[in-house]
Amino acid sequence: MSILGTIFTWWNGATIGTRLFSARNGEQVGHDAQGNVYFRGLKPYPKGHPFAGREQRWVIYNGANDASRVPPEWHGWLHGSFVGVPESNLPPARVWEVDYTPNATGTSDAYLPAGALARGGHRAPATGDYEPWSPDQA
Structure with a gap:
């Protein structure tokens, strides 16, 4: 991405201002398999804020800003479901768990059922096995 794109466009990833804010006001706590980086604020939300006293948490996406790219374990951490970072709270992966796939809605890979x-x-x-309800028959 061009330097101007990094400065002015938030939809293509974090802007320079967001990266500076994160470096200055936050502490990096971890990253996921996709390269997204997670931060916690150095100070809690201020008095008068709806979440006053709670820890500020945010993510810097590696690539496009798409919330569906946050894995479930980090989603729980971002929303305050648990205190520690996910690596300290997760059970081992199951053999049947599949890798993440991005949300395909609106793309050529989106699921389109028949019809x-x-x-x-x-x-x-219709196969003829459908019989509509009628109030007169009740």
Whole structure:
């Protein structure tokens, strides 16, 4: 990304201001497998804030700002579900757990069931096993 893009566009990743704020007002506590970096504030939220007294926590994304890229364990930490960082609270991975896949909504990889408008909007005809409810029959 160009230097101007880094300075002015927040949708392509963290701006220079966000990175400076994080370096100055936060402490890096960890990172995930995708390269996202997590921070905690050096001071709690100020008096009068809805979360007064709670620790400030945030993420700097590695790439596009997409909240679906935050793994569940870090999502829980960001929202204050537990005090310690996820590495200290997670059970070992299960054999059936799959790796993260990004949210494909709005892309060419999005799931489109039969009958979706993007697939032509045609569904298979009803099989005849459907009987609509009628108040007169009740």
